[in-house]
Amino acid sequence: MLILECPYCGVKAEETELTPGYEAHLKRFGPGSSDEDFENYMFARKNPKGVHFERWRHAYGCGKWFLAARCTATLEVFGTYPAQTSEPPAEIVAKIKAKRPDWKGYK
């Protein structure tokens, strides 16, 4: 069972308490952008077999969106962090690099 710690309220929540929100750190494209940019924002996904940054909502807790770094191949969780950031924080990246030396890094 997947357990994520909510970075806002500190509760270690298991997955029935959470709502998944798929890929995090998407760069948004709206009206006026090219079709290609909009398609990439809307549909194209990294979908990596390995380290994945994703959105979760503590739906049956504080109700807030947060972000998590997780391995889709092993279900290992590297850490969670607040959603008010455009890329993963350095300590999460360092933690992943320590556990996955061949990880190519974020982007």
Next chain:
Amino acid sequence: MKRYSVFAIAREALRYHQGWDKAWASPAPKSSYDVIIVGAGGHGLATAYYLGKNFGITNVAVIEKGWLGGGNTGRNTTIIRSNYLQDPSAAIYEKARSLYEDLSQDINYNVMFSPRGLLMLAQTHHEVRGYLRTVHANNLQGVKTEWIGPEKVKELVPIINIDGPRYPVLGALYQARGGTARHDAVAWGYARACSAMGMDIIQQCEVTGVRSEGGKVVGVDTTKGYIGTKKLGIVVAGHSGQVADMAGFRLPVEAVALQALVSEPIKPCMDVVVMANTVHGYMSQSDKGEMVIGGGTDGFNNFTQRGSFHHIEETLRALVETFPMISRLKMLRQWGGIVDMTGDRSPIISKTPLGNCFINCGWGTGGFKAIPGSGWAMAELMAKGEPGPLAAEFNMWRFREGQFIDESVAAGVAH
């Protein structure tokens, strides 16, 4: 290939079954082929088969990282139906269903197609309206389905509880020619037929890279060495994104786990397939007597072929409510498969940014029923270089154009 027949059984019975051949050959890869199909699941093998049968292209290799049919082809709940709302979906699934009807004769392999009938229960008024609309659409599409009332549902499925306290059964969308087939046999049968045409089926051979020159694929690197090819077909379901990444393009696909389970075998009690989409569970009885149960998908990216436990509970809770007699049934096995979900939940059968590379993916939670039709359409696309009428609408550029096939064909719900 020695044909399987009643005479063959009689002949072998008289000589202690010493004369059966291997169903398919397992050759070492040649240095190059006209066509390489990556993925020896149902869709990949069907593509190879119809390339040979319909277009005479037999210098083909089907390469597979694991064993034949060991992915989602061996992990589904074997349901076959074509009662879809939108024309492109109805067309390809009906093509598949009609090919299933005489597939056993066509490939000389008993796929145990059982058109036992399939019910999709309506348990809310919204669903009633939706299924009535589907019945009308199906009539126009030439797909035979009908709307039946709760009494008829009870007659077809005596073990069902139509007066449930939360969601009484208000009727059902009934496709009498829907049903099930033996999933492994579909893969094995196609593999045997492909091998008989001289195609190479290479198992335990993982693709590690795709080499291209000037916008065209020239070959693939594999764990058994480099293999050259004139055309490449990527038919790898859950790992479509990974292989596309090697080829240098991105897909509108995310991989999630879908679960299924079977009960201990019991005496025959239900001879149709029942899908209850509101409470979310679906069930049929296998020839061995096991109740085959389909569960839900998890809502997060996952490549582990195992799903979350609470989805099993949700599925079983729904089914116990619908079929009270199964409440004491023990579950025998549970498993998960990795399904590739697209943005509009409909599949992709498409050309790619690489001129001679084609992709067939995104079948999500509903791929098994489509295998013959998908192979048929993909073979046409690969042979001619342009999609035929079945595949045209399923191109991967529909996401840019906004021309979705707006139907949860591969939604994370009952299939």
